[in-house]
Amino acid sequence: MSELRPVRGTHDLLGEDMRRHSHVHETARRLASRYGYREIETPIFEFTEVFQRTLGDTSDVVTKEMYTFTDRGGEQLTLRPENTAGVARAFVTNGLQQSLPVKLFYHGPMFRYERPQKGRMRQFHQIGIEVLGAPEALADAEVIALGAHVLDELGVLDKTVLQLNSLGDPESRAAYRDRLVAYFSSHEAKLSEDSRNRLHKNPLRILDSKDPGDRELVADAPLMGESLNQASRDFFKTVTDGLDALGIAYVLDPRLVRGLDYYTHTAFEFVTTHLGAQGTVLGGGRYDGLIRSMGGPDVPGVGWAAGVERLAALIEALPPAIRPVAIVPIGAAAERAAWQLAQELRRAGQHVELAFRGKPAQRMKRADRLDARLALFLGDDELAAGVVKLRDLSTGAEHAVAREVLLDELNRGA
């Protein structure tokens, strides 16, 4: 056991894990592009206050999960624990409010100082989208539709359930908050310690407490829906109508909440039971007050983020790996010709393996290990005749092919 090891909660990504990861990333990127989302990449660290302001001083992420450090210049910096704050900051920094709405897609590593377990790492990856500057409910529906599309394309949609709720506009939300505080205050003695803390800082969070005693109280708590004003009800109706029209199934969950004040209207999560203790695979919602709370313009936002590792663990079918063509030179004279042929074929779009050394048998073993589809023999006889000998490594069948038609033969998949 070597002393060289990765930091706790981080992992090397290689082999099939890497392919699964890439498949998730590329599928999401491709679909997001189809919906008109442009890719953005923001720095993996920001000034700490960027996250403090957007995530709030009471959230778990800010209070105990941030990777924060002081750099040599004395700046307080933090590795991003999520990317909505960074994207919102970039939106303001780059003056993107000139042409709204802005639809963005991102992918990259995130960092949280947590105890690792299945589906939860200190460095993990997220894919995500944000729509900035679209106050319309249809934007919420599109965002969810894209999320469902990505899950469907990955073949995992039927392993998830879409849970959906509305927090309403600020007026509805404030009214609900007051009703909740009144209700839980009258039962304060029965609340868990955590929830007593939440009562004044973040009362909506009590709704998704796992504590059994809390859950009994929550069962009789007032429901969000009862506090929604007409405008909020209309908004939510547009979202659900949009999903219904596309045949996207969902379950209304009145206890699905976001604690921070700038969250409004739609909140949703695609959850699964296939990942141990980690249920959420893709989650998001509307955050109309976020950019303003950062000191930017009053621009609404809606989006989601998904855990790449979690999705990678869920997918079953992977696209087949590329099977290269292996060139096997035989004899000293063929080495140079093989070297040139390899480059010629690569320029023509073929995946070509040419070992740096070894006898033909050794190179064939290597070709086999690389799962090459064809071996391409080049020896004195072939050089003299202007041909190469192709061997199908699945069937063992061999035939000679003239150099002039070799590319056609390879492109036919032969």
Added chain:
RNA sequence: GCGGGCGUAGCUCAGUCGGUAGAGCGCUAGGUUGUGGUCCUGGAUGUCGCCGGUUCGAGUCCGGUCGCUCGCCCCA
């Protein structure tokens, strides 16, 4: 931060009562100086996580420690 499980070869693991460290797979060389897979023969690879204790003797027993893993909290 708290709890459970587990640390032996690159991987998966066995190792009896405390008595000189093993298997399969993989890797490598050869059988095969123009051809992989299957087969045969040989070879390399270990701080038994680490430190200490008990013992004539510890992979094995005891204590500590580090790491991995699963779960709690919370989240992707």
